[in-house]
Amino acid sequence: MTKPKIADLLNEPGCEHNHKKEKGKNKACTQQAKPGAAQGGCAFDGASIALVPITDAAHLVHGPIACAGNSWGSRGSLSSGATTYKMGFTTDISENDIVFGGEKRLYKAIAQVIKRYHPPAVFVYSTCVTALIGDDLDAVCEAATKKFATPIIPVNSPGFVGSKNLGNRLAGESLLDYVVGTAEPEYTTPYDINLIGEYNIAGELWGVLPLFEKVGIRVLSKITGDATFEEIRYAHRAKLNVMICSKALINMGRKMEERYGIPYIEESFYGVEDMNRCLRNIAQKIGDEALKQRVETVIAEEIAKLDIALAPYRARLKDKKMVLYTGGVKSWSVMSAAQDLGMKVVATSTKKSTEEDKAKIKKLLGKDGIQLAKGNAQEILRVIKKTQADMLVAGGRNQYTALKARIPFLDINQERHNPYAGYVGLIEMAKEFDRALHSPIWQQVRQPAPWETEESQELEVLKDTPSDIRSQKLEARS
Amino acid sequence: MTTVTKSKKSVAVNPLKQSPPLGAALAFLGLKGIVPLFHGSQGCTAFAKVLLVRHFREAIPLATTAMTEVSTILGGEDNIEQAILTLVEKAQPDLIGLLTTGLTETRGDDMNGILKSIRQRHPELDSLPIIFVSTPDYKGALQDGFAAAVQSIVSTDYGTPVETFQFNSLPQVTILAGSQLSPGDVEEIKEIVETFGLKPLMIPDLSGSVDGHLDDDYNSKTPGGTSLEQLQQLDRSLFTIAIGESMRPAAEILQQRFGTEYEVIPRLAGLAPVDSFIWQLAQIIDAQTDPRFLGSPQIPARYKRQRRQLQDAILDTHFYLGGKKISLALEPDLLYQTIWLLKDMGAEIQAAVTTTKSPLLKELAIDNVTIGDLEDLEDLAVGSDLIITNSQGKGLADKLNIPLYRMGYPIYDRLGNGSRCLVGYRGTMQFLFDLGNIFIELGH
Numbered sequence A: 001m002t003k004p005k006i007a008d009l010l011n012e013p014g015c016e017h018n019h020k021k022e023k024g025k026n027k028a029c030t031q032q033a034k035p036g037a038a039q040g041g042c043a044f045d046g047a048s049i050a051l052v053p054i055t056d057a058a059h060l061v062h063g064p065i066a067c068a069g070n071s072w073g074s075r076g077s078l079s080s081g082a083t084t085y086k087m088g089f090t091t092d093i094s095e096n097d098i099v100f101g102g103e104k105r106l107y108k109a110i111a112q113v114i115k116r117y118h119p120p121a122v123f124v125y126s127t128c129v130t131a132l133i134g135d136d137l138d139a140v141c142e143a144a145t146k147k148f149a150t151p152i153i154p155v156n157s158p159g160f161v162g163s164k165n166l167g168n169r170l171a172g173e174s175l176l177d178y179v180v181g182t183a184e185p186e187y188t189t190p191y192d193i194n195l196i197g198e199y200n201i202a203g204e205l206w207g208v209l210p211l212f213e214k215v216g217i218r219v220l221s222k223i224t225g226d227a228t229f230e231e232i233r234y235a236h237r238a239k240l241n242v243m244i245c246s247k248a249l250i251n252m253g254r255k256m257e258e259r260y261g262i263p264y265i266e267e268s269f270y271g272v273e274d275m276n277r278c279l280r281n282i283a284q285k286i287g288d289e290a291l292k293q294r295v296e297t298v299i300a301e302e303i304a305k306l307d308i309a310l311a312p313y314r315a316r317l318k319d320k321k322m323v324l325y326t327g328g329v330k331s332w333s334v335m336s337a338a339q340d341l342g343m344k345v346v347a348t349s350t351k352k353s354t355e356e357d358k359a360k361i362k363k364l365l366g367k368d369g370i371q372l373a374k375g376n377a378q379e380i381l382r383v384i385k386k387t388q389a390d391m392l393v394a395g396g397r398n399q400y401t402a403l404k405a406r407i408p409f410l411d412i413n414q415e416r417h418n419p420y421a422g423y424v425g426l427i428e429m430a431k432e433f434d435r436a437l438h439s440p441i442w443q444q445v446r447q448p449a450p451w452e453t454e455e456s457q458e459l460e461v462l463k464d465t466p467s468d469i470r471s472q473k474l475e476a477r478s
Numbered sequence B: 001m002t003t004v005t006k007s008k009k010s011v012a013v014n015p016l017k018q019s020p021p022l023g024a025a026l027a028f029l030g031l032k033g034i035v036p037l038f039h040g041s042q043g044c045t046a047f048a049k050v051l052l053v054r055h056f057r058e059a060i061p062l063a064t065t066a067m068t069e070v071s072t073i074l075g076g077e078d079n080i081e082q083a084i085l086t087l088v089e090k091a092q093p094d095l096i097g098l099l100t101t102g103l104t105e106t107r108g109d110d111m112n113g114i115l116k117s118i119r120q121r122h123p124e125l126d127s128l129p130i131i132f133v134s135t136p137d138y139k140g141a142l143q144d145g146f147a148a149a150v151q152s153i154v155s156t157d158y159g160t161p162v163e164t165f166q167f168n169s170l171p172q173v174t175i176l177a178g179s180q181l182s183p184g185d186v187e188e189i190k191e192i193v194e195t196f197g198l199k200p201l202m203i204p205d206l207s208g209s210v211d212g213h214l215d216d217d218y219n220s221k222t223p224g225g226t227s228l229e230q231l232q233q234l235d236r237s238l239f240t241i242a243i244g245e246s247m248r249p250a251a252e253i254l255q256q257r258f259g260t261e262y263e264v265i266p267r268l269a270g271l272a273p274v275d276s277f278i279w280q281l282a283q284i285i286d287a288q289t290d291p292r293f294l295g296s297p298q299i300p301a302r303y304k305r306q307r308r309q310l311q312d313a314i315l316d317t318h319f320y321l322g323g324k325k326i327s328l329a330l331e332p333d334l335l336y337q338t339i340w341l342l343k344d345m346g347a348e349i350q351a352a353v354t355t356t357k358s359p360l361l362k363e364l365a366i367d368n369v370t371i372g373d374l375e376d377l378e379d380l381a382v383g384s385d386l387i388i389t390n391s392q393g394k395g396l397a398d399k400l401n402i403p404l405y406r407m408g409y410p411i412y413d414r415l416g417n418g419s420r421c422l423v424g425y426r427g428t429m430q431f432l433f434d435l436g437n438i439f440i441e442l443g444h
């Protein structure tokens, strides 16, 4: 990847982050860990998050064992078909390759992957070491594409160029440059849309796709949750791009508008409000009166069903206070879901949020709400104490912070196991909130041992007193 | 003698190994009040952290020097300095464990020079030991990184202890605990040594830091493990017991530095290996007592009893294990221990795959061992009765329809990895029962 290209991506005009007054690179996209501070994932991590969900492709990591060996197979995206994406492929380069260059090894690796597994495409990721030694990924991929008559797609995402966020965009660039527009769908309809930035973590898509089907919207390409390589190739024939994880792949939305004239909208699947708005906005953009009507009917049906299902949870969750600590768009998504359930978000992080997100968060939070601009474990603990929150909702990494602080915890990020999207997702979320909050374990993990209570300390003192006096004292106490 | 085959492939498919820096960080986590600091780009630390958190289900303090493309080319001195200063301010660590990664090793930062000049600029860091280890990602596996870190731990000068020598303290033995040992294993070893009336100095001691106990405070450094004060007393040990062949170089370093004699115990599961460990401890005690008194050494009653229990368990389980074909993919030390234990039970070893070189690989109870990946295991394991490897083997075990017993790193889909113990008499029994139960379940 050339320097100018990365600079372009950082200044992505579609990105809210860049509408701030200050000049130069904005923080959220360049955001790299500071030395000695807690750390997030690298650009390579971000690129794999965005591309690995393509289920029938092989994902080959060109680098030493650190990048793939420590991470393969740990993504939470689910598949309804192929499982090739779950395999870990890496060139696992050695010292020799570093001295003499790793291009030959990479080429052979591609050949071996194709020979044994016949994937429809191979995504090849560069990493810090192979970028530093100057391996020409693009050239190797080009040669291999010709030789093996299979698309071999370079993803120039070495960790050291930036954060996960930037990695997402680099992944988007690879799709734009090498995949989108290289095939045609069997047929098209006026109601074809693409979903961009939804990765089918824990099978979330499956809670939403039936809704689209019900109202008569066809999802042409899923980018990239539970996708086949083929469907992304003809994504350019959709009538509308629906961006789900907001900014992560925003460059795809904007550039597909430029290149193919496909408009894009930014939506969320979390919470009733958002889900309603999403369906209505899509109908508004591509639909006729009939589609709009069907959307209203389905929304009415779903809400009626939901009210019945949620009633017992609403009663139990009412006015419970939560501290929400999660990145970017998920903040307001979860907040609106929590509101649907009658819960109060007393503090939330705005760490990776755009100005637009922040404004939404502010509205939902009310005037007493605390916005956590930065957060480490101690900061979260302090806010929990101050607000006397009933629970912490955060990414898996903070689970142990909550457990050590001994308050209820719910995991809301990448590695989670429950789908929260769509109307059904709200029921799932309500169940989880309820289960976490009302679990009998919290009292036990807070409970001091009998010998740690004040009373036992007293007994400790009494230990040295003669036994008759001791029993008198004990009697007096009871 | 076993032939060692190295996979000829240019691609690792479903890698078995993890990176050496991860191993080094793991070893450092067995010291108290430490923060392992990765000198590299941020992602390496994040991946290592996620893996360890998922395995232990514990908070794991790891930090990064956050190298970027530019700082890599310019050299890492500023980032290392800033990282150390930030850690000192934020976490007040007793120790820092600094390790390199593939990126910074490829660049070739002069780490000793850098540390020297940081020390010169910051005399306030004089009392903070920085344990440094070089762990390029492209050389070796987790076990190598772990072993290298242990060598650095025993090579570092920790200054003289503050308090004076206590004459009445128990005789101390250094135990070098290799990467094949889980926190639960380490706990068991400590207990055995203590029962003999010896004071174990564990290098490292994972049982205090990632064993899954609930602490009262949030920690940005390790809450337990071997402390700086203990490290200052390394020279006082009567003897070194190195558990795992990969610990031998560290034992040699201790011998050179302090003249401490050592013994390597390459495996600690199975009747005979545990016997010789117990016997070793008894002899250390024996050498302490009056040499004119020549009786046979005293073995604590509990171990005599456990030994008989194990013999009984061997008898009970051999019906299920005998003749079973087992395929394994583990790091060398763990592979050696497990293969021999299975062999001693009358099982047959169908295939063995491992991650890295080791002198032990020539001495396995099988004709051939492959340094390779889980694709190699998948090819070799067809038709076996049981597969033993980490959680990443789930896919191939399902595909081949063979039950999987999880060992090694990472184990994502089982609870209790912080406390599981598979060494000593008791741990061996646990292992045999676990396997026996799998076969009973299958109706074999």
Ligand code: SF4
Residues within 6 Å of the ligand: A042, A043, A044, A045, A063, A066, A067, A126, A127, A128, A129, A157, A158, A159, A160, B040, B041, B042, B043, B044, B045, B047, B102, B103
């Ligand atoms: S930071 Fe670089 S070397 Fe480390 S995991 Fe990311 S790409 Fe690999």
